Amino acid sequence: MLVKFCQLRRKEVINLCDGCRLGYVGDIELCLPEGTVKALIVFGPCRFFGLFGRGEDYYIPWDCVQRFGDDIILVDKPFRRNEVGQKGQKKRRF
DSSP states (O other): OOOOHHHHTTSEEEETTTOOEEEEEEEEEEETTTTEEEEEEEOOOBSTTTTTOBOOOEEEEGGGEEEEOSSEEEEOOOOOHHHHSOSSOOOOOO
């Protein structure tokens, strides 16, 4: 399957472990001497309409990529709950 990078950037990345949407492919990590893809990089979620920057980026190793679809990429990477959720919130104790 041949895919250009501009086509890859239009695909949404979905985690199979919990079904959450991680975002769109923002960048890829290549190993130039061998010409292999090492990882997909998905930019983190925007904070307050993008005015306060973004959250942490998701680094998805190529081994975790399961399937490519027409408009989505399925990955199987278990994230810790606070990596996917909002990091700045304090936990409430009841």
